[in-house]
Amino acid sequence: MGRPPCCEKTGVKKGPWTPEEDIILVSYIQEHGPGNWRNIPTNTGLLRCSKSCRLRWTNYLRPGIKRGNFTEHEEKMIIHLQALLGNRWAAIASYLPQRTDNDIKNYWNTHLKKKLNNNKKVEGHDDNHDHQDGTSASSQSKISKGQWERRLQTDIHTAKQALCDALSLDTTPNNNNNNPPPHDQEQQPSSVQTSTTTYASSAENIAKLLQNWMKNSPKSTSSSSSKITQMSSLNNNLSIGAVSSSSPSEGTVNVTPGQGLDSLFSFNSSNNSDVSQSVSVDEGGNFSTPENHNNNNNNAGIFQVESKPNLPDFKPENGNFQVESKQNMETQQVPLTMLEKWLLDDANAQAEQEDQLMGIGMGMGMTLAETTDLF
DNA sequence: AATGAGACCAACCGCTGGTTG
DNA sequence: CCAACCAGCGGTTGGTCTCAT
Numbered sequence: 001m002g003r004p005p006c007c008e009k010t011g012v013k014k015g016p017w018t019p020e021e022d023i024i025l026v027s028y029i030q031e032h033g034p035g036n037w038r039n040i041p042t043n044t045g046l047l048r049c050s051k052s053c054r055l056r057w058t059n060y061l062r063p064g065i066k067r068g069n070f071t072e073h074e075e076k077m078i079i080h081l082q083a084l085l086g087n088r089w090a091a092i093a094s095y096l097p098q099r100t101d102n103d104i105k106n107y108w109n110t111h112l113k114k115k116l117n118n119n120k121k122v123e124g125h126d127d128n129h130d131h132q133d134g135t136s137a138s139s140q141s142k143i144s145k146g147q148w149e150r151r152l153q154t155d156i157h158t159a160k161q162a163l164c165d166a167l168s169l170d171t172t173p174n175n176n177n178n179n180p181p182p183h184d185q186e187q188q189p190s191s192v193q194t195s196t197t198t199y200a201s202s203a204e205n206i207a208k209l210l211q212n213w214m215k216n217s218p219k220s221t222s223s224s225s226s227k228i229t230q231m232s233s234l235n236n237n238l239s240i241g242a243v244s245s246s247s248p249s250e251g252t253v254n255v256t257p258g259q260g261l262d263s264l265f266s267f268n269s270s271n272n273s274d275v276s277q278s279v280s281v282d283e284g285g286n287f288s289t290p291e292n293h294n295n296n297n298n299n300a301g302i303f304q305v306e307s308k309p310n311l312p313d314f315k316p317e318n319g320n321f322q323v324e325s326k327q328n329m330e331t332q333q334v335p336l337t338m339l340e341k342w343l344l345d346d347a348n349a350q351a352e353q354e355d356q357l358m359g360i361g362m363g364m365g366m367t368l369a370e371t372t373d374l375f
Numbered sequence: 376a377a378t379g380a381g382a383c384c385a386a387c388c389g390c391t392g393g394t395t396g
Numbered sequence: 397c398c399a400a401c402c403a404g405c406g407g408t409t410g411g412t413c414t415c416a417t
Contacts, residue, residue, distance in 0.1 A: 016411090
């Protein structure tokens with residue numbers, strides 16, 4: 001009955017991923033697309049469980065991920081959406097396509113939660129109703145069921161207002177991180193994303209990782225590692241290539257031993273605005289290898305990223321990663337559309353009840369006024 | 376310079392709903 | 397129908413880094 005186990009529990013590697021592992025994973029997904037995580041460890045030889053591979057891909061290697069500083073706009077979006085959705089980080093992340101749920105969650109826990117708490121203290125609203133943390137259960141238990149239900153109703157109303165505000169934030173022009181909600185993206189073909197800055201490709205992520213790795217790894221234990229060390233003399237010109245797929249049909253990914261990783265990577269990072277990387281992104285945002293463009297290409301398996309910052313409607317979540325893209329479309333478009341409809345249809349009806357309900361809701365956690373006055 | 380505390384974040388753990396055989 | 401599995405999610409952990417003392 002059932003299926004065979006997903007992966008061997010013994011011999012599964014844990015801990016931080018190495019650049020080699022990243023390359024193997026990326027190249028495999030490049031060829032086969034995301035999904036079938038169960039097959040990845042066996043087909044690639046990675047000593048990682050499928051779960052770990054999926055997490056590594058979705059949180060770090062996936063193209064279109066922006067890492068680093070959150071903008072004020074993103075902060076606002078997260079705060080509003082957290083007020084609306086609670087700690088449903090995946091749902092929140094669906095409205096910030098460049099950010100992963102893990103990233104948002106970490107940012108919330110390390111920055112925003114503190115920020116909000118400090119703000120509440122400053123405003124003298126620290127009434128032990130820690131709604132933002134979802135720890136208001138104790139206080140809720142002290143109130144009657146009727147009161148709780150009315151408060152919940154008010155909370156929903158407040159959250160809807162918050163989403164309205166969050167949506168309206170997107171109209172600010174020239175904001176580099178002014179990501180329209182998914183439903184708006186197609187309406188703004190002119191809002192071209194600079195792929196190398198806003199959408200960091202997975203190859204770029206790996207290259208950055210490699211650079212850090214080279215800096216922080218004085219000891220080179222393997223031949224490939226020593227090869228990588230030599231790359232530091234390349235004046236930041238890393239190059240990706242020669243990830244050979246010996247048997248594409250079986251999905252086995254081999255890193256060519258003789259060439260090591262110095263030929264594996266070719267990453268021209270001398271100019272951030274003109275990055276030539278390992279994986280090509282076509283006009284549709286497709287993330288592909290030359291092999292995908294031309295099956296007769298002798299350089300099978302060599303990826304090449306050609307950043308095309310001026311391409312219209314660049315959507316790296318599209319393209320070869322259609323499975324994931326499809327999922328994103330479903331999670332991004334449908335909920336927002338429904339929410340918007342909900343908001344619009346209900347706004348007028350709710351307005352009449354607002355005054356009395358808000359009066360009840362004052363005893364709750366953070367209100368709309370608190371969230372909007374934060375900045 | 377040493378060190379301890381706090382911040383940060385990548386990755387793991389455990390749970391859940393849906394799917395498969 | 398049911399047990400096993402898969403994929404995804406949110407909570408938590410632990411290693412590393414930064415900064416103050």
